[in-house]
Amino acid sequence: MDASSPLASHLDRTADGGNVVVNIGPSHPATHGTIQIVAELDGETVKRADVHCGYLHRGFEKEAEHHTYHKVIPYVDRLNYCSALNNGFAYAEAVEKLLGIQLTRRCIVLRTLLCEYNRVADHVTCVAASIMEMGAMTAFLYLMTVRDYIFEHLNHLTGARLTYSYVRIGGLARDLPEGWLTRLEEILVFTERYLERIHGLLDHNRIFIDRTRDVAVMTPEHALNWGFTGPTLRSTGLALDLRKDAPYLAYPELDFEVPVGIKGDNYDRYYVRMCEIDESIAMVRQCVGLLRDGPVSVDDPRVTLPEKEAVYTEIEALVHHFKLVSQGIIVPAGEIYVSHEAPNGELGFYLVSDGTSRAYKLHVRAPSFVHMGGMHTLLEGYEVADVVPTFGSMNMVGGECDR
Amino acid sequence: MSERAPLSSDAIERELGPLVERSWQGFGMPVLELRVENLLPLVTGLRDKFDFALFLDVTAVDYPERSPRFDLVYHFYSRRHNQRVRLKVPVPAERPVVPTLTGHYGSARYMEREVHDMYGIEFAGNADLRPILLYEGFVGHPLRKDYPIEREQPVVPYRTA
Amino acid sequence: MAVMDYMTTKKDELVGWIRKFSLFPYPFVTACCGMEFMAVSSTLYDTDRFGAALPRFTPRQADLLMVVGTISHKEAPILKKVYDQMCEPKWVMAFGACATSGGFYRNYGVLQGIDRVIPVDIYVPGCPPRPETVIDAIMMLQERIAGDHHPILPAEQRGREPSHANKVFPIFPAADGVPPSQT
Numbered sequence: 001m002d003a004s005s006p007l008a009s010h011l012d013r014t015a016d017g018g019n020v021v022v023n024i025g026p027s028h029p030a031t032h033g034t035i036q037i038v039a040e041l042d043g044e045t046v047k048r049a050d051v052h053c054g055y056l057h058r059g060f061e062k063e064a065e066h067h068t069y070h071k072v073i074p075y076v077d078r079l080n081y082c083s084a085l086n087n088g089f090a091y092a093e094a095v096e097k098l099l100g101i102q103l104t105r106r107c108i109v110l111r112t113l114l115c116e117y118n119r120v121a122d123h124v125t126c127v128a129a130s131i132m133e134m135g136a137m138t139a140f141l142y143l144m145t146v147r148d149y150i151f152e153h154l155n156h157l158t159g160a161r162l163t164y165s166y167v168r169i170g171g172l173a174r175d176l177p178e179g180w181l182t183r184l185e186e187i188l189v190f191t192e193r194y195l196e197r198i199h200g201l202l203d204h205n206r207i208f209i210d211r212t213r214d215v216a217v218m219t220p221e222h223a224l225n226w227g228f229t230g231p232t233l234r235s236t237g238l239a240l241d242l243r244k245d246a247p248y249l250a251y252p253e254l255d256f257e258v259p260v261g262i263k264g265d266n267y268d269r270y271y272v273r274m275c276e277i278d279e280s281i282a283m284v285r286q287c288v289g290l291l292r293d294g295p296v297s298v299d300d301p302r303v304t305l306p307e308k309e310a311v312y313t314e315i316e317a318l319v320h321h322f323k324l325v326s327q328g329i330i331v332p333a334g335e336i337y338v339s340h341e342a343p344n345g346e347l348g349f350y351l352v353s354d355g356t357s358r359a360y361k362l363h364v365r366a367p368s369f370v371h372m373g374g375m376h377t378l379l380e381g382y383e384v385a386d387v388v389p390t391f392g393s394m395n396m397v398g399g400e401c402d403r
Numbered sequence: 404m405s406e407r408a409p410l411s412s413d414a415i416e417r418e419l420g421p422l423v424e425r426s427w428q429g430f431g432m433p434v435l436e437l438r439v440e441n442l443l444p445l446v447t448g449l450r451d452k453f454d455f456a457l458f459l460d461v462t463a464v465d466y467p468e469r470s471p472r473f474d475l476v477y478h479f480y481s482r483r484h485n486q487r488v489r490l491k492v493p494v495p496a497e498r499p500v501v502p503t504l505t506g507h508y509g510s511a512r513y514m515e516r517e518v519h520d521m522y523g524i525e526f527a528g529n530a531d532l533r534p535i536l537l538y539e540g541f542v543g544h545p546l547r548k549d550y551p552i553e554r555e556q557p558v559v560p561y562r563t564a
Numbered sequence: 565m566a567v568m569d570y571m572t573t574k575k576d577e578l579v580g581w582i583r584k585f586s587l588f589p590y591p592f593v594t595a596c597c598g599m600e601f602m603a604v605s606s607t608l609y610d611t612d613r614f615g616a617a618l619p620r621f622t623p624r625q626a627d628l629l630m631v632v633g634t635i636s637h638k639e640a641p642i643l644k645k646v647y648d649q650m651c652e653p654k655w656v657m658a659f660g661a662c663a664t665s666g667g668f669y670r671n672y673g674v675l676q677g678i679d680r681v682i683p684v685d686i687y688v689p690g691c692p693p694r695p696e697t698v699i700d701a702i703m704m705l706q707e708r709i710a711g712d713h714h715p716i717l718p719a720e721q722r723g724r725e726p727s728h729a730n731k732v733f734p735i736f737p738a739a740d741g742v743p744p745s746q747t
Contacts, residue, residue, distance in 0.1 A: 361464045
C-alpha cells in the first residue's frame with residue numbers, strides 16, 4: 001500500500017542539482033512530537049530548510065465552539081501538555097474577565113504558585129529532552145526523576161499526573177490537601193540539589209559547549225521579526241516578560257529577576273531556562289509565604305456549583321447545580337485577548353463570546369507555532385547535526401503548535 | 404522603562420486617524436476597526452510611529468449571517484509603549500482577499516497560512532499558502548461555521564479485514 | 565506426529581520466551597502520552613526490567629510499534645508507512661486513549677483509533693495512562709507473545725501469510741455509515 005506524503009515541499013523542485021534533500025521526521029526521535037523538516041544539504045551544511053507542522057492538529061478551536069466553557073478545560077490542558085496548569089489559568093482568566101469575576105486572594109496566590117511550579121516542570125522537560133538527544137543520558141535521567149516527583153505531587157493535588165483539569169472558572173477544583181506544602185518544600189530542595197548536578201555536568205562541558213555555543217545565533221531584531229517570545233527571545237538579550245511588563249495574578253507582589261542571554265544561541269537558551277527554574281523555585285517559596293486561609297473559589301452563583309449538602313436538600317440548589325452542569329455557564333457577549341507568560345513564550349487566548357454557554361470563537365496564540373515559523377532561519381547555514389540541539393532548544397510542544 | 408506610557412485608542416486615532424473607521428478600548432486594549440485597503444498603511448504606521456514591532460497573531464471570526472462575513476483580527480505588541488493593540492478588518496465572503504504582512508513581519512507567513520487553511524481567506528502576496536494544519540486534498544475550511552465538526556476526510560483507507 | 569507436535573510446542577515456548585523479553589519498541593510519539601512514555605522509560609518505572617527499554621528509532625529494527633499519542637488524519641499515512649516497513653514478527657500497542665479510539669477528540673482532524681488503519685495487539689487506556697498501566701500492558705503483551713505460535717523453521721513458513729494477518733482483529737465501521745474504504 002503506497003501511502004503518499006501529506007504535504008509537498010518545494011525543495012523537491014527547487015533544490016540545487018548537487019544538493020541532497022533529506023526528510024527529517026515527522027516520526028523522529030528528536031522532533032519531539034511531529035515536526036517534519038525537509039532540509040536541502042550541501043554536504044553537512046543545511047542550505048535551506050522547510051519546516052512542516054500540523055501533524056498533530058486536533059481541532060481544538062472547533063471543539064471549543066461545540067463545548068461549554070468548563071468542558072473546554074481538558075482540551076486546554078492538552079495544548080502545552082508539559083505545563084497544563086498555565087494554559088488553564090490563562091483560559092480561565094479570559095472567561096473570568098468577560099464575566100467580570102474577581103478571584104479570591106487564596107486562589108490568586110495558589111494559581112501563581114502552580115504556574116511557577118509547572119514552569120519548573122516544563123523547563124526541566126525541555127532541558128532533559130534536548131540534552132538526551134545530544135547524548136547526555138545521565139542528566140536526562142536525573143531530570144526525569146525530578147519531574148516524576150513533581151508529577152506525583154501534583155497527582156496528589158489534582159488527581160492526574162500530566163493533564164490536570166484542575167482549573168475552574170472562578171477558582172480551582174479543590175483546595176490543597178494535608179501535607180502538600182511540606183512535600184512541596186522537600187521537592188524544591190531535591191530539585192535544587194539535582195540542578196546543581198546538571199550544572200556540574202553541562203555548564204563547562206567541552207562537548208556541550210561545542211555543540212551549543214554559537215549555534216543558531218539570533219539577534220533581538222531578528223527574534224522580534226519572526227515572532228519569538230519567552231526564553232527564546234530573552235536569550236537574545238531582550239528582557240520582555242509578561243510577568244514584569246503586564247503582571248497578572250500575584251506577580252506584582254513577587255520579587256524575581258528576568259534572566260537574559262547574551263548571544264541568542266542554543267547555549268544561552270539552555271542557560272536562560274536553567275536560571276528561570278531557579279527563579280521559579282524562589283517564586284514558589286514566596287507564594288507559600290503569601291498563602292493565607294480562605295475560600296479557593298469565588299462565591300458567584302453564575303459560575304460556582306452550590307454546596308453538596310444544599311444540592312441534596314434544597315430544590316433551588318438542585319436546579320442551580322443542574323443548570324450549571326448541563327447548560328454550562330453563560331458568559332456575556334464580548335471579546336477579549338488575554339496573554340500569559342507561559343514557559344514557551346506568550347500564550348494568548350482570544351475569546352469571542354456571543355452571550356451563550358458556548359464560546360463563539362476561541363483562538364489560541366501558541367508560541368510554539370510562531371517559533372516553528374521562524375525556525376528555518378536558525379537552521380539554515382548550520383550543520384545538519386545542529387538541527388537536533390536547535391530544535392530541542394525551541395521547546396516545540398506539539399499540542400500547542402498544532403492545536 | 405520610564406517612557407513606557409500606555410497607549411490609548413484615541414492617541415492612535417489622532418496619529419493615524421483617516422485609516423481607522425472606528426476605535427474603542429476593549430479590556431485595556433485599543434481596538435481599531437478598519438477597511439481592507441487601509442490595512443497595509445495602518446500596519447506600517449503602527450510599526451514606524453508606535454514601535455509595534457512584534458506581530459503577535461492573526462485569526463478570523465466567521466459570522467455567516469452577516470455581510471461582510473469574516474472579521475480578520477490582528478494583534479500587535481509595542482515595546483516602547485508596552486501595549487497590545489487589536490485590529491479588526493471585515494472581509495467579505497465573495498472576495499476574501501487581504502494583503503499579506505509578510506513584507507513587514509516574517510512571522511506572518513505561518514499565521515496567514517493557518518487562517519487560509521481554516522477560513523479560506525486569501526493573502527495576496529504570500530507566496531506560500533500551502534496547507535499547514537491540514538493536508539493536501541482536504542476539501543473545505545473547517546473553522547467556518549458551516550463545516551460540520553464530524554466530517555472527517557481520511558487519507559488512508561480504513562481496514563476492512 | 566505427536567513427537568513433532570511436542571517439539572514444535574517446546575520450540576514455540578522457547579522462542580516466545582526469547583521474543584517476549586527482548587522487545588525493541590519503536591516509540592511513535594506524537595502528543596502528551598509521550599511525556600508518560602518518557603517517564604515509564606526512566607528510572608522510577610523502568611521498562612528496562614522487562615527487556616523493553618531499548619528503543620530502535622528505525623522501523624526496520626523494531627518489533628513493537630508503540631503508537632503514543634493522538635494520530636491525526638495527516639499523520640495516518642506516516643503511521644501506515646512506518647508499520648509497513650517493520651519486519652515480522654511485529655506487535656502494535658495503542659498507547660493512550662487517543663491512539664485507542666481518538667480519545668475525546670471527535671472532529672475532522674483526528675483518526676478515531678489507529679485500529680482503523682493498522683491492526684493493534686494491545687490497547688492501553690488512560691489519558692495519559694499511568695506508568696503502571698503501561699507496564700501492565702507490556703506484561704500482558706509478553707504473556708501473549710509467550711503463548712503465541714512462532715513459525716520460524718522453513719518447513720513451517722511455506723505457504724504462510726504474514727503473522728500479523730493471522731490474528732483476529734476487530735474491524736470498525738465508519739461512524740457516519742459510509743463504508744470504511746475510501747476512493
